[in-house]
Amino acid sequence: MTSSGAIGQTIELNYKSWLTENARCINEIQNLEKRNNELFIGAYGLASELSSAVPSQQITLTSNPDYRYSGNPSDEDKWERFRFDTAAELISYAIGCMMGRYSLDEPGLIYAHAMNVGFEPKRYATFPADTDGIVPITDELWFADDAPSRIRDFLRAVWGSDTLEENMAWLAESLGAKASETPDETIRRYIADKFFKDHLQTYKKRPIYWLFSSGKQGAFQALVYLHRYSEGTLARLRAEYVVPLTGKIQNRIEMLQKDANAASSTAARNKLNKEVEKLKKKHVELLAYDEQLRHYADLRITLDLDDGVKVNYGKFGDLLADVKAITGGAGDD
Numbered sequence: 001m002t003s004s005g006a007i008g009q010t011i012e013l014n015y016k017s018w019l020t021e022n023a024r025c026i027n028e029i030q031n032l033e034k035r036n037n038e039l040f041i042g043a044y045g046l047a048s049e050l051s052s053a054v055p056s057q058q059i060t061l062t063s064n065p066d067y068r069y070s071g072n073p074s075d076e077d078k079w080e081r082f083r084f085d086t087a088a089e090l091i092s093y094a095i096g097c098m099m100g101r102y103s104l105d106e107p108g109l110i111y112a113h114a115m116n117v118g119f120e121p122k123r124y125a126t127f128p129a130d131t132d133g134i135v136p137i138t139d140e141l142w143f144a145d146d147a148p149s150r151i152r153d154f155l156r157a158v159w160g161s162d163t164l165e166e167n168m169a170w171l172a173e174s175l176g177a178k179a180s181e182t183p184d185e186t187i188r189r190y191i192a193d194k195f196f197k198d199h200l201q202t203y204k205k206r207p208i209y210w211l212f213s214s215g216k217q218g219a220f221q222a223l224v225y226l227h228r229y230s231e232g233t234l235a236r237l238r239a240e241y242v243v244p245l246t247g248k249i250q251n252r253i254e255m256l257q258k259d260a261n262a263a264s265s266t267a268a269r270n271k272l273n274k275e276v277e278k279l280k281k282k283h284v285e286l287l288a289y290d291e292q293l294r295h296y297a298d299l300r301i302t303l304d305l306d307d308g309v310k311v312n313y314g315k316f317g318d319l320l321a322d323v324k325a326i327t328g329g330a331g332d333d
Contacts, residue, residue: 004306009159009163009240010159010163010166010167010170011090011155011159011167011170011171012148012166012167012170015083015086015170018321022061022063022064025061025063026056026059026061026063026064029059029061030054030056030059033058033059034052034053034054035052035236037050037051037052037053037054038052041194045211054213065078065079065081065082066078066087068268069081069082069083082173084174084175084176086174087171087174087175088175088190088194088195088198090171091151091171091187091190091191092195092198092199092202094150094151094154094304095111095135095147095195095209095223096122097127097129097154098127098129098130098147098150098154099130099133099135099209099223099225099228100119100124100128100129100130100133100225100228101208101225101227103123103124103126103127103129104124104126104127104157104158105123105125105126106123110124110282111227111228112125112227113227114227114303114305115229115230115231115302116133116227116228116229116230118126119228125193126157127153127154127158128158130145132228132233132236132240133224133225133227133229133233134222134223134224134225134233134240134241135147135150135223136221136222136223136239136241137191137192137195137196137211137221137222137223138218138220138221138245139188139192139193139221140188141188141217142245142248143215143241143245145326147191147195147229148184148187148188148191148192150228151171151187151191152164152168152184154168155168155171161177165183166237167177168184169183170182171187172184172187173187174192175187176190184322186301192218192221196209196211196223196321196322200322200325200326205325205326205328206308206309206310206326207226207309207313207326208226208227209223209225209226210223210224210225210226210229210308210313210320210323211223211320211321212224212237212316212319212320212321213319213320213321214242214282214285214286214288214289215288215289217281217282217285218282219245219249219282219283219285219286219289220241220245220286220289221321222237224237225304226303226309226312227305227331229303231300231301232300233318234293234296234297234300234301234319235297235300237293238290238294238297239292239296242286242289242290243290244295245286246283246286246287246290249279249282249283249286251284252279253276253279253280253283256272256275256276256279257272257276259272260272260276289319292317292318292319293319296316296319301315301316303315309326310326310327310328311327313326313327314327
């Protein structure tokens with residue numbers, strides 16, 4: 001779907017072409033399997049006992065919805081789920097390009113070494129990789145280089161500016177846009193709330209993008225690419241993101257308090273005060289997180305990739321999300 005010839009086209013058009021190619025491949029494999037069955041049935045004289053037919057559910061390709069989704073969903077539900085999963089996979093690939101794992105300029109895996117050693121920015125000309133492998137995924141726009149914002153840049157790089165808004169709308173609709181949301185808001189909601197859960201499932205609780213999270217208030221969240229982590233990453237995370245965000249939230253609180261005092265109606269004042277209380281909770285959470293982050297940053301923790309994700313993920317206390325699910329317990333290898 002992200003071929004070099006996509007400029008000027010749309011995601012929807014590429015998606016439909018991809019579905020057609022998938023159907024051709026599935027049909028070809030189905031016919032080959034049927035032919036194999038016919039040969040074996042004929043060789044053993046079992047024509048009266050066995051059928052050579054191969055149900056589409058037995059064609060074990062993830063691009064085959066009949067195989068991918070169990071429980072006999074309706075055709076409508078099956079294709080809705082497939083479109084959602086395809087959109088989620090596209091976002092995952094885009095985040096991989098942001099991290100430098102993949103590049104629009106070269107096929108295959110580009111960077112998967114350790115401690116950011118040997119990382120070459122020049123290999124990412126069409127869509128530049130993030131400078132530090134730290135990508136915020138907050139539920140509000142606090143940073144210009146956060147993942148939801150860079151999705152726009154990614155779509156522009158692949159499909160061009162002329163079809164950007166159409167492509168944003170298609171992607172948002174695929175992800176289950178709410179009636180009151182803009183495409184940017186839908187994509188931000190998916191990335192902030194669901195992306196890491198899907199990533200954990202894809203990588204069977206051994207993620208390559210680690211979610212640093214301040215807690216249940218969601219004041220701050222950022223993905224860090226495991227292979228680009230270095231002993232200076234936490235200090236940079238704090239200096240470039242957490243400390244500045246603390247100030248931004250405080251400024252927003254003060255601005256909203258002034259607006260609330262000047263509000264012309266009780267309803268407007270109550271709405272603003274509610275937002276103030278929400279931000280105050282986030283601010284308190286972020287201050288506590290900053291204290292923890294400073295402690296771990298001073299330790300300058302290094303990783304040994306040979307130890308695996310389970311061991312390394314447990315080195316950061318409560319700075320990371322879903323620690324128990326990933327590090328596991330007895331018998332969880």
